[in-house]
Amino acid sequence: MRRFFLKYPLCLACVAALFAAILPAAAEERTGNLFWAPPTVTVGGEKIDVLLNLIFWLTAAVFFLTQAVYIYFLIRYRRRPGHKAHYSHGNNTMEIWWTLIPTAIFLLLAVWSNRVWFELKTPPPPGEALIVDIVSYQYGWDFRYAGADGILGAADVKRISLENKFGLDESDEAGKDDFTATELVIPVGKKVNIYLRSRDVIHSFYVPQFRLYQDAVPGRTIKWVWFQTTRTGEFELACSQLCGSGHYNMKARIRIVPQADYDKWYAAKVLHKAATVLSRHSDRDEVIPLNQRAELIVTKDQSDAIGPTAKNFPPPSRFFADL
Numbered sequence: 001m002r003r004f005f006l007k008y009p010l011c012l013a014c015v016a017a018l019f020a021a022i023l024p025a026a027a028e029e030r031t032g033n034l035f036w037a038p039p040t041v042t043v044g045g046e047k048i049d050v051l052l053n054l055i056f057w058l059t060a061a062v063f064f065l066t067q068a069v070y071i072y073f074l075i076r077y078r079r080r081p082g083h084k085a086h087y088s089h090g091n092n093t094m095e096i097w098w099t100l101i102p103t104a105i106f107l108l109l110a111v112w113s114n115r116v117w118f119e120l121k122t123p124p125p126p127g128e129a130l131i132v133d134i135v136s137y138q139y140g141w142d143f144r145y146a147g148a149d150g151i152l153g154a155a156d157v158k159r160i161s162l163e164n165k166f167g168l169d170e171s172d173e174a175g176k177d178d179f180t181a182t183e184l185v186i187p188v189g190k191k192v193n194i195y196l197r198s199r200d201v202i203h204s205f206y207v208p209q210f211r212l213y214q215d216a217v218p219g220r221t222i223k224w225v226w227f228q229t230t231r232t233g234e235f236e237l238a239c240s241q242l243c244g245s246g247h248y249n250m251k252a253r254i255r256i257v258p259q260a261d262y263d264k265w266y267a268a269k270v271l272h273k274a275a276t277v278l279s280r281h282s283d284r285d286e287v288i289p290l291n292q293r294a295e296l297i298v299t300k301d302q303s304d305a306i307g308p309t310a311k312n313f314p315p316p317s318r319f320f321a322d323l
Contacts, residue, residue, distance in 0.1 A: 038209050041235070041256070043228045044120045045211035051113055058105065123226045129191035132184065135166055136196075136203035136216045139246035141237060142166065143184050147177025148270045152195075157219055160199050167197075179273040183253040187262035188232050196222040204241035207254065209233075215241060229256045 040046055123129065131152050133144035144166050146152040153175015159167035168175050186192050196205055198216040205214045205225065214225050239250040257265070 037211075040209060040211055041229055041231050041233060042210045042212070043230060044116075045209070045227075046230070047116050047119070048211045051109075051116060055109065120226075121224050123193045123224050124191045129193040129226060130186065131193050131195065132186075133166060133195045134184070134197070134205065134216075135160075135199055136205070136239065136250075137165070137199040138201065138244050139239075139250040141182075141184075141250075141252040143181045143252075144178055145181065145266070145269065146174075147179055147273060149174060149177060153178050155195075155221075157197055157221055160197075165199065176277070177270070177273055179269045181269065183255060184237060185255045185257060185262060185265055186229065187259045188229050188256050190259070190262075191226060191228045193223070193226040196225055201243050202241050203239045203243050203250070206238055206240040207235060209235050213240065232256045232258060 037049075040049055131146065133152060133155060135142045135144075142165060144152070144155075151174040154169040154172040155167045155175070156169065157167055159169065161167075166180075168178075194205070196214060196216045197220070198218045200218060202218065203216045205212065205216060210227050210229075212225070212227060214222060216222065233256055235254040235256070237252040237254050239247060241247075243250065
């Protein structure tokens, strides 16, 4: 070995460089999984990690096994004085087994990964998930939530314009109380179904902690993206599709909060939207009956409504006593 490295000093230099690169990395604290990805915070992300880890360890086991057999044969059947080479035609039984076993493994991984993919691309049934309309543009994100009625107003990419950034249908009464936000706020443990669109060029919805990546394509509304978080925290939504000179700064904050905190945030947004609508009517000198004003703020007491209902608010008279 010593004579080999003296004869080939470049090999010695390569081995030294390899160890110099590996040792500092081995000393660093690992905060993610095998692939140095950040810890996942979604149910779908956990399923993806399980599959990736299985593939990694399976590949590692096969690699070390084949290398061990390779080294054994190099030593066992090396050229030696007095030993004559022996020709072997092969072993049909072994060839059948080492064909069947990899085939079975590949079929298992194919069926498993296809099932996980199907689950991740099949959104929850209506009523089970919080729906958030997300529109990307150069260089930012807009988020739209259903208002007090719990119904997200209809929208179409064909209606998107500078004045109508979500492409809303102005004739749809369900969208009158929808409100917008500059951050994505979601309750922990709640299924979230996002409607993803773009106003100009191709962008991408990318959150490494969610194990989620999906392009937003102009002219299309993508409705199959969904996730369910497992813990609270603050994360960053970043566009990972080169979309122009300001691409580096196309980010938005994601806040995963407890249900009680989300209800407070939601209620504040609903009240602000209602106040805005009332202010617009007031500027046009329109008279709104008291009961209709209340409907702008609260829903009827529906047990299946998403967000606060009338029980979460004081009586309407307290809101409009000074109007």
